[in-house]
Amino acid sequence: MALSLAAMPFESRSSGPDVSFSSDAMVRGGLILLRVQGCESDDVQVVWMGKEIPLVRDREGTLRHGFLAADLNREPGVYPVAVRDPSSGFEKYFELRVNDRDYGVRKIRLPRAKVEPDEASLRRVKAEALAVNALWKAECRPPEWEGSFWMPVNNKIVGAFGQRSIINKKKRSPHTGVDIRGKTGAPVRVSNSGTVVLAADHFFTGKSVYVDHGSCIFSMYFHLDQIRVEEGEQIEKGGILGSVGATGRAAGPHLHWGVQINGARVNPLMLIELSRELDP
Secondary structure (H helix, E strand, C coil): CCEECCCCCCEECCCCCEEEECCCEEECCCEEEEEEECCCCCCCEEEECCEECCCEECCCCCEEEEEEECCCCCCCEEEEEEEEECCCCEEEEEEEEEECCCCCEEEECCCHHHHCCCHHHHHHHHHHHHHHHHHHHCCCCCCCCCCCCCCCCCCCEEECCCCEEEECCEEEEECCEEEEECCCCCEEECCCCEEEEEEEEECCCEEEEEEECCCCEEEEEEEECEECCCCCCEECCCCEEEECECCCCCCCCEEEEEEEECCEEECHHHHHHHHHHHCC
8 A cells, every 4th residue: 555645745835746655665776656646737757866757657647656766775864755846836845765774695606717707808898888888878768668567587586686795705796686597498578568778698697688668667687598689679578588598607597687777776576566556
């Protein structure tokens, strides 16, 4: 049940639409579903952590919704949300809390060549990082996604989101997705409709597919055995984009599935849970 914070603004300049949130707090790497109802204007703006949040209308056109996300590395604290309608002068501010969370540690052993790349491989890694970072700098596309997001592979989670990785006894970056068990060659399905914006074989992530769902929501699929889509291709929710593999820096066959929302790396399982509320 959504928690309405309309009675809890710390500043209010006029009455206006009903604003509600799925919660008043999230953990770092988490997200909250925002709803705005009772406003006919197309100029409604929501600003969170310095960024305007894309809002999507429901099929009836009476309700707008969007996701407020906190990056995995976001400092815990209280952050303001501004909701404005410039055409009417409506403006309200709310406070949402980002809580800390101990995601734990995972220990992995891999061949040294996959952990400590040589100079040629380092040049490759840098070029691949530039290509990926260019995706995050692009302007938000109109929404292609609708309703709930789905698991790309229906199997057990074998690597949790947010865990601090220790690879060959050395501390590495935290895990920015979930690892899903799968047999080599098992189909990987896109979690919601979108456009393939990058499909390539990368040093660390292996054969990888990046899908832009619009509204600044991206999903990533790593370590694929085969890629079955091309860049620029539109793919419907549930469509097959590749197959489970162990390419790149992987200890065995599995799918790494990640999600980024408005530049924040978040737990994709939370997106599945919250987006179910948007199904008819």
